[in-house]
Amino acid sequence: MAAVAAKLHVLMACALLLLAVGCQASPFWPLQIGFYHDKCPQAEAVVKGVMEKAISQNPGNGAAMIRMLFHDCFVEGCDASVLLDPTPFSPTPEKLSPPNDPSLRGFELIDAIKDAVEAACPGVVSCADIVAFAARDASCILSRGKDVVTPNKLDRQYYKNVLSHTVLFTSDAALMTSAETARMVVDNANIPGWWEDRFEKAMVKMAGIEVKTGYQGQIRKNCRAINYY
Numbered sequence: 001m002a003a004v005a006a007k008l009h010v011l012m013a014c015a016l017l018l019l020a021v022g023c024q025a026s027p028f029w030p031l032q033i034g035f036y037h038d039k040c041p042q043a044e045a046v047v048k049g050v051m052e053k054a055i056s057q058n059p060g061n062g063a064a065m066i067r068m069l070f071h072d073c074f075v076e077g078c079d080a081s082v083l084l085d086p087t088p089f090s091p092t093p094e095k096l097s098p099p100n101d102p103s104l105r106g107f108e109l110i111d112a113i114k115d116a117v118e119a120a121c122p123g124v125v126s127c128a129d130i131v132a133f134a135a136r137d138a139s140c141i142l143s144r145g146k147d148v149v150t151p152n153k154l155d156r157q158y159y160k161n162v163l164s165h166t167v168l169f170t171s172d173a174a175l176m177t178s179a180e181t182a183r184m185v186v187d188n189a190n191i192p193g194w195w196e197d198r199f200e201k202a203m204v205k206m207a208g209i210e211v212k213t214g215y216q217g218q219i220r221k222n223c224r225a226i227n228y229y
C-alpha cells in the first residue's frame with residue numbers, strides 16, 4: 001500500500017489557483033501555475049477542447065459542471081467523491097443522495113473528459129482536478145458569451161432581474177427585503193465586473209475546500225470507481 005501511495009500524485013491544491021487565471025486568454029497562464037506542465041502539458045487544453053464542444057452542443061453542460069464542482073466540494077471537500085457509482089460496499093454514495101439524484105447531471109461529460117485526458121497522459125490527472133478544470137472552463141466560456149445565446153450567458157443579469165421584479169422564486173424577491181442583501185443585489189446589478197469578481201473569488205475558494213495534497217488520495221482510472229490494487 002505504501003508503494004502504491006508513493007506512486008500517487010495528488011494535485012488538487014493547484015486546481016483552485018488555475019481557476020483564478022483561467023479566463024485569461026494568455027498562453028502563459030499554465031506556465032505561471034504549471035502544475036501539469038511537466039507531467040501532462042496537454043491536460044488543460046484537452047479538458048478545454050471537450051468543454052468547448054460540449055457547451056456548443058448544449059450550454060446546459062456548462063451549468064452542469066459548475067454545479068458539479070459545488071456538490072463535490074461541499075461534501076468532504078473537493079475529492080470527486082460525487083462521481084462514485086454505487087458498489088456492494090457503498091450502496092448509497094453521494095451520487096444517490098437527494099441533492100444529487102436525480103438532478104445532478106454531467107457524469108457522462110466527466111467520463112468523456114477523463115477518457116480524453118487519459119488518452120493524452122494515462123494515470124496523471126485526478127478526477128477532482130478534472131471537475132475543477134471543467135467548471136473553470138464552463139465559467140469562462142459562458143461568461144465570454146461566445147457561442148451561447150443570452151439566456152445561457154453567465155453574467156449579472158439575474159441581479160438586474162431581481163431589481164426589475166422579473167424573478168421566479170419567493171427567495172429571489174426576498175433578496176430585496178433586507179438592507180444588507182438589497183445592497184448586494186444593487187451593486188451586483190449596477191457595477192460592471194463587481195459580481196464577476198466575487199463569483200470568481202468564490203469559485204476559487206470553493207475549489208480549495210479540503211483539497212488533497214502530497215500522497216493523499218489517488219488518480220482513479222475511472223472517475224466512477226476507486227482503484228483496487
Ligand code: HEM
Binds near residue numbers: 060066070
Ligand atoms: C445551498 C445552496 C444551494 C441550493 C439549495 C441550490 C439548489 C439548487 C436547485 C434546487 C437546483 C435545481 C435542480 C433541478 O434541476 O431540479 C439548482 C441548480 C443549479 N445550481 Fe444550485 N443551489 C445552491 C447553491 C449553488 C451554488 C453555490 C452554485 C454554484 C457554485 C450552484 C449552481 C447551480 C447550477 C449551475 C444549477 C443548474 C444546474 C443544471 O442546469 O444542471 N448552486 N440548485
